[in-house]
Amino acid sequence: MNKTNIEAKLKGNMAFEMEINGHKVVTDATAENGGNGYGPSPKALLLAGLIGCSGIDIMLITGKMRLDIEDVNVDVEAETRDEDPKIYNYIKLVYKFKGKNLPYDKLERAVKLSMDKYCGVAAMLNKAVPINYEIQIIEE
Incomplete structure (x- = not known):
């Protein structure tokens, strides 16, 4: 059975940076929702x-x-x-x-x-x- 482990760190306000198998991904909320738009929303990544x-x-x-x-x-x-x-x-x-x-x-x-x-x-x-x-x- 395979397992997925992801580490996420708050990068300011609502932005999170995640390390996924050696790749960095940032998610954030839009400015209208209080974020800074540093990355796509989690639902968009879905x-x-x-x-x-x-x-x-x-x-x-x-x-x-x-x-x-x-x-x-x-x-x-x-x-x-x-x-x-x-x-x-x-x-x-x-x-x-x-x-x-x-x-x-x-x-x-x-x-x-x-x-x-x-x-x-x-x-x-x-x-x-x-x-x-x-x-x-x-x-x-």
């Missing part, structure tokens, strides 16, 4: 974690499928409710694949496998908020 987790899965899966993907961009939209705790009402991911002759059905299978089976971040978030996705192919 979304970034979802993109990274599913993106890694998708690249591994499409690599095994021998798809010639030239580039991938992922956009995420998440609406936050007004009441506390300010959780997301929904999360929507848009995967934009660039390449020649990319088969939609294989890309859809790769994304579905990631979101439904392999991505631990998606599995955890799906218990709290609906996650939807869209696939776009950009032909060269």
